[in-house]
Amino acid sequence: MASEARVGLVHRLRIWAIGRLRRSRFLPSGMPDKLTDEPRLGRPFAQQVMLYFPTTLDSLYQLRPWFHALNAVDAAHGLVCVFKDSRTARVVRDETGLDCVTLARYGQLDEILSLSDVKLALYVNHDPINFESLRFTSMVHVYLGHGDSDKGVSVSNQVKAYDLCFLAGQAALDRTASAVMLYDAAARSVLIGQPQLDAAPSVVPQPDPSRPTVLYAPTWEASQPSVSYGSLETHGVALVRALSGRYRVVYRPHPLNGVIRASYAAADAVVRELVDRVDTDVPIEQSFADADLLVTDVSAVTLSWLPTGRPLLVTTPTVPYPPSALMDVVPQLAPDAAFAEVVSAHLASDPAGPARAALVEHYLGDPTPGVATARFVAACGDAIDLRDREWAARRAAGATGP
Structure with a gap:
């Protein structure tokens, strides 16, 4: 009996300690705090659409570009956002005004959905925890992603987990x-x-009157070697040194730079010291507005830049990428390229400009403001509507849900 009492005491102390840690400022930002919104338990969601985002503040860059569109969906159909991290939920609630709920356990989501009539679930990443929501058969599950690109990760076999994928343009479908x-x-x-492009903030260009501005916006090193397109280690330091002085160099680092490899973080640190400006606290639209030419990697940044019509150079990656109409026409920079001379030539004539312009709709669809949000x-x-038809048939056959 004494032994059982000690085990029970240890268990209670462990639970108490975990609870204190979750509520403290010492819990890492990349670890969900799982602080459930207790007043929401046992109460149905009134909305028809649910956004499921089980990741944390470190991944909020994936969700933020969708805020404008999600508010439009909320106005039309009602939207609730479900999180596992209360800190992330608080930020999204403050920035959007959307209904944001933190649920720690799968069973809590099960209970609420059993009481609700949520018809559509949306996802912006392939986090494995998505499967806690994908299990429910009474909803249509749609993958949105967080930026189309020619990266290999954009053609993941994980798309099969979802009923539908909402894609930007024909390029994504072909890929x-x-x-x-x-x-x-x-x-x-x-x-x-x-x-996402419909929510672009209005910015005022801030050029350097004495010299052209080159924006360097590499991607991160990636968690999978097969899709590691980041150029910081292969190009970054040499590129920036070659351009310094002759050009104003603006560096826009990826928020996940260095989380996998210390050497990538080290290269990031060196580049930050060498450039004229580091853009971490301004919208990407400001970085774009201030730049005369973009140097980037195989990433979503290339597609966001397309509508500007200005010159684009892409670093030659060390790993393969899927067939790409854009990469077929955009000049690539090898690690040993004469960076300053190549930049000068493309600022002077932009030989790939007409070919890039022809690809805008292929990648982005109709870029007219408001059209994509309406679609x-x-x-x-x-x-x-599809869910209502299909679920009615399943219910008639005996399905119970959720």
Whole structure:
């Protein structure tokens, strides 16, 4: 009996300590605090659409570009955002005004969805914890992603987990169809454009009157070697040193630089010291507005830059990328390139300009402001209608849900 009492005491102390840690400022930002919104338990969601985001503040860059479009969906259909980290939920609530709920355990989500009539679930990443939500058969599950690109990770086999994928343009559909086996990409994809571009803030260009500005915006090293397109170690320091003085160099680091490799973090630190400006606290639209030419990697940044019409150079990656109409026409920078001379030539004539312009709609859909957001809201409505038809048939056959 004494032994059982000690075990029980140890268990209670452990739970108490974990609770204190979750509520303290010492819990790492990359670890969900799982502080449940207790007043929401046992109460149904009134909304038809649920955004599921189980990751933390470190990944909020994936969700922020969707804020404008999610507010539009909320106005049309009602949207609730479900988190596992209360700190992330608080930031999203403060920045959007959306209904944000933190649920620590799968069973809590199960209970609430059993009481609700949520019809559509949205996801912006492939976090494995998404499967806690993907289990529910009474909803249509849609993958949104967080920035289309020609990276290999954009054609992940994980798309099969979702009922539908909302894609930007024909390029994304072609990429998926060519790379993912046993998957009908045309049937499972809806082209909506890029609603993220509709939320671009108004910015005033701040050029350097004495010299052109080059924006260097590499991607991170990635957690998988097969899709590691980051150029900081292969190009970064040499590129910046070659351009310094002759050009104003603005560096826009990826928020995850160095989380996998210390050597990548070290290269990031050196580049920060060498450049004229580091853009971490301004919107990417400001970085774009101030730049005459962009140097970046195979990443979503290339596609966001396309509508500017200004010169673009992409670093030659060390790993393969899927077939890409853009990479076929954009000049690539090898690690040993004469960086300053190449930049000068493309600022003077931009030989790839017409070919890039022809690809804007292929990658982004109709870039007219407001069109993509309207298509996104309409696509959500169509998915809800599809769910109602299909779920009615399943209920008639005996399905119980959720």
